[in-house]
Amino acid sequence: MQEVRSGNVGRLELLFDRHHRPLFRYFLHLTGSRALSEDLVQEVFFRILKYRHTYQADTTFRAWMYQIGRNACMDQMGKRKGEVAMPENLGEFSSAEMLPDRQVQNKQETVLLHKALAAMPAEKREVLVMSRFMDLKYDEIASILKCEVGTVKVRVYRAMRELGDRFFALGGERAS
Amino acid sequence: MICDRIREQIPECLAGRLDAAAREKVIDHVDGCSKCRAEMAELGVVWRGFESMSEPEPSPEVRVRFLETLHAYQEGYQEAQRKQVYSVPVKSWWASLWPSRPIWQATFAATLLLVGGLGGKYLVGGRAAQPNPEMAQLQSQIENLRQLVTLSMLREQSPSARLRGVTYSYQVTQNDPQVEQELLRTVNHDSNVNVRLSAVDAITKFAQNPEVRQALIDSIPVQDSPLVQVAIIDLVAQSNDKKLAPALRKLIEQKETNEAVKQRAESALKKLEATR
Numbered sequence: 001m002q003e004v005r006s007g008n009v010g011r012l013e014l015l016f017d018r019h020h021r022p023l024f025r026y027f028l029h030l031t032g033s034r035a036l037s038e039d040l041v042q043e044v045f046f047r048i049l050k051y052r053h054t055y056q057a058d059t060t061f062r063a064w065m066y067q068i069g070r071n072a073c074m075d076q077m078g079k080r081k082g083e084v085a086m087p088e089n090l091g092e093f094s095s096a097e098m099l100p101d102r103q104v105q106n107k108q109e110t111v112l113l114h115k116a117l118a119a120m121p122a123e124k125r126e127v128l129v130m131s132r133f134m135d136l137k138y139d140e141i142a143s144i145l146k147c148e149v150g151t152v153k154v155r156v157y158r159a160m161r162e163l164g165d166r167f168f169a170l171g172g173e174r175a176s
Numbered sequence: 177m178i179c180d181r182i183r184e185q186i187p188e189c190l191a192g193r194l195d196a197a198a199r200e201k202v203i204d205h206v207d208g209c210s211k212c213r214a215e216m217a218e219l220g221v222v223w224r225g226f227e228s229m230s231e232p233e234p235s236p237e238v239r240v241r242f243l244e245t246l247h248a249y250q251e252g253y254q255e256a257q258r259k260q261v262y263s264v265p266v267k268s269w270w271a272s273l274w275p276s277r278p279i280w281q282a283t284f285a286a287t288l289l290l291v292g293g294l295g296g297k298y299l300v301g302g303r304a305a306q307p308n309p310e311m312a313q314l315q316s317q318i319e320n321l322r323q324l325v326t327l328s329m330l331r332e333q334s335p336s337a338r339l340r341g342v343t344y345s346y347q348v349t350q351n352d353p354q355v356e357q358e359l360l361r362t363v364n365h366d367s368n369v370n371v372r373l374s375a376v377d378a379i380t381k382f383a384q385n386p387e388v389r390q391a392l393i394d395s396i397p398v399q400d401s402p403l404v405q406v407a408i409i410d411l412v413a414q415s416n417d418k419k420l421a422p423a424l425r426k427l428i429e430q431k432e433t434n435e436a437v438k439q440r441a442e443s444a445l446k447k448l449e450a451t452r
Binding site: 007009010012013016017020021024025028034037038041042045046049109110113131132133137138153154156157160161163164167168 | 184188225234
């Protein structure tokens, strides 16, 4: 990113190849829309290009990229208040590499899990997605959310707890 | 309290991000605490539930679109850099002319100012010496315009507009007989004292004309305002016109003449007799 910042913008292609897939999944989890997520990926890399001089070397590129992504997503979701929160096609998140009977059960669980995740408040869903799907470290999440690492730890646990409650309630194992 | 701290570490433990010591501490606690064990089991189900999900891929068009944007940006960026490079020598060429020391900068600036001032004076002086028919025509047009404005304003209904007309008459040259007659008419017939007083002041520049002075002398006895009478006496007395003396004597003899006007007339008469 340092090279991109100093004017060698062609190097951004390498960063795009490395990061655009997890970024796309992050948006897909948050928005539930494939088309919107792809647009957001474009938007994030365009903003990186435009604001490359604001990149500080003391932040990891990943944390900086997700900060930009978070802002871009909030801008978009602000424009589309009340729109999609659930993935358009839940099958997208189901793995096909399983035995048929186990596959059916897993697909049901995945649907429930996604329903539970989609029903969660945005800020809790976001911290879970960052921690579980983006594989971001707590200090990186803290940098993105501009809070303490201890706060992130508590937020992730509480989000997990709430997701568990919703998941088991949807499965009929617990009263909602 | 201990349970709270342990539970907060369960997600990290499930993700395998805890170091060996911290992980062992969590496991030891969970072994001995049924509630935390149950919590670990539930969250473990949720955590592993995510594992069964595949990782959706964005369409290949995303990369194509990004590369198009990047290449377009690169072209624009390189073009901007090229323009910047061309602009640098021009800037440095001008900069090299300007002296670096402040004392020389001030001297250079003063010299430029002097050269400009002398050049301007020479050009303006040179042009003034040569008769320019276009300039004369333009000046004549401006003079006509001023006369027209003055005359029309002096005939306005409103006293304030007539006052502005009197003020505007100062811009008209002395030789304009129409303005002269209109100011005399204002002195003699305007209904407003302030306008008449202003008109007396404005007509001063026409007072070298004997006809104007005679008209003003004739105006003194018909004026109903002592202020205007005094102003006319002062104006005509400045020219030492002998024709004023009989008019002043008549004014002094009249019983109905204002005392202040009489005093001013006596003073002017003495002054006139002294100059004989």
